[in-house]
Amino acid sequence: YELAGQAGLDNAYSELGRMYRLGYGVHQDHKKAIEYFTKGAQSGNPQCNFMLGVYCSSGLGNDEREPDQKKAFKHFQKAAVKGMAEAQYNVGLRFLKGHGVEANSFNAAEFFRMAAVQGFQLAQVNLAGMYSEGRGVKSDLDEARAWLEKAA
Structure with missing residues (x-):
């Protein structure tokens, strides 16, 4: 090696x-x-x-x-x-919680979305939660449900 x-x-x-x-x-x-x-x-x-x-x-x-x-x-x-989905999810979490970077819900949602469209389940669940709560995205219960269904 x-x-x-x-x-x-x-x-x-x-x-x-x-x-x-x-x-x-x-x-x-x-x-x-x-x-x-x-x-x-x-x-x-x-x-x-x-x-x-x-x-x-x-x-x-x-x-x-x-x-x-x-x-x-x-x-x-x-x-x-x-393009690494697990890293995109991790960056989303860090933006959401302000770990190592200033908290920014909009950026968190964007990185969760990048990972979610690749099928990363935890990102799909987090993105659904953001749509449900209207954090970083416009509140949309139909979109939240759709992401939860993809994660299931």
């Missing part, structure tokens, strides 16, 4: 990061996982950006063990703009 990563296959860095994160075939090492996810992210791999966001939001793998929500948001957003 290391040679594949050096040859430009950014998925190899994602796989190496996953192996070190979970301890598959290697001794579990979060710092090493972050190192590989960083290499993959620099190559444009959205899964690597997503995993860096997970690490930043939890604080796992850094010496202080302090979460960095602003940095996490940036990593999730990089993965989201590349």
Whole structure:
């Protein structure tokens, strides 16, 4: 995998990061996982950006063990703009709750919608709730029902 990563296959860095994160075939090492996810992210791999966001939001793998929500948001957003539904959902949650970014219901709804149209169930449920409550979108119970039916 290391040679594949050096040859430009950014998925190899994602796989190496996953192996070190979970301890598959290697001794579990979060710092090493972050190192590989960083290499993959620099190559444009959205899964690597997503995993860096997970690490930043939890604080796992850094010496202080302090979460960095602003940095996490940036990593999730990089993965989201590349079309990763789980990252889009995560960015939507962060906009909704103001984690690492100023709360913005309109932006939350937009990112939930991006993930929802890809079939990401949690985004569909959240988008339905926003239509039901009129948060970030015009209140529309028919639209809320439609998204809940898609999620079911």
